[in-house]
Amino acid sequence: MGTDALEVLSAGRRLTTTRTPGYENDELWISAADLEQATGWTLKPEGLCRDEVCAAVAPVDRERLVDGEVVCASGLWKILGRAVLHDESRSVWMLGESASDRSRNLESLEAPDFTLPDVTGKLHSLSDFRGKKVFLATWASW
């Protein structure tokens, strides 16, 4: 992997992109469009939003963490109480979910959707089966 290459992981998503020139490497500065693609969260005037949920970003933080079309994703994640991890070379970043977001999703009892491959690589989503009763069961080969 070249020194400018970046991988941004989040639950159920993965984005390969490049470093934004002119920003320090100790934080994750990427375009707002990349952030949305990598995490599903969009920066809007009311905060960082996904579906109908918005997490407020204070003006002072916005000043510090948003630079036009470029955002400090790691900084935004930290102020929202979400895990930010990276490898030693800071070329692979993981933007985690907060326990409160996960809890709120489950408390709504709306089954969280996911998209995963079958053995041939074909993707299937839980929501493809809306209208049927679904018995969802895990197993493992180990």
Next chain:
Amino acid sequence: MWQKLYEELCDQNFMIITVAMDSRGTKSAGGPIRRSKATYTSLIDEDHLVADLYNMVNVPQAVWIDEAGRIVRPAEVPGAALTFNLAKLRKLRAIYLDAIRDWARNGEKSEHVFSPGEARAHLPEFTDDIALAHANFHLGRHLWEHGDRVEAMRFLRTATELSPESWNFFRQMKNLQNILGSGGPEFIGRVRRASKAGKEYYALPDMPAMTQLAK
């Protein structure tokens, strides 16, 4: 494992989705899936995303989701037990399969469908440590495949420490190291510690007939 049940119930507006928590992907889960000749949906989850979304800690675990996409039974152990008592195991499994049949045929009228309040009361708490553990596991899994394995192992190990109740993290980590994750002193020690803390390796599902079985 679920094929017979699926054939019996597939005309009841009912689907089974199995998800393999297998970080080695088709390399490890592909064989069993092909051999099962399953006609239901069999998926592979290298990052253990479903365990993250549904707050699961072990396999097998199951969730019941109704026609409107609502959880009517949160994650539970679908008729498995850590026991050498085969008669008890068969009984347990029969009770659970009967409950699924009842739900498939009777839908929301089934006595096994929780009310929203009951369903919420059965959700295990999603703690900050669990959320952080999933992030560590996810990054560790990725680095194991695409990066430095020594570094990867640090994140995987951290996941098992942050979420000591997750058998998935522990056993998957051991599997990636080519060590059998179940059995052995470390595993048995963990099972005992969890049991003392009131977290059974395989807790019984909350169903009337199960409670009688436990007596």
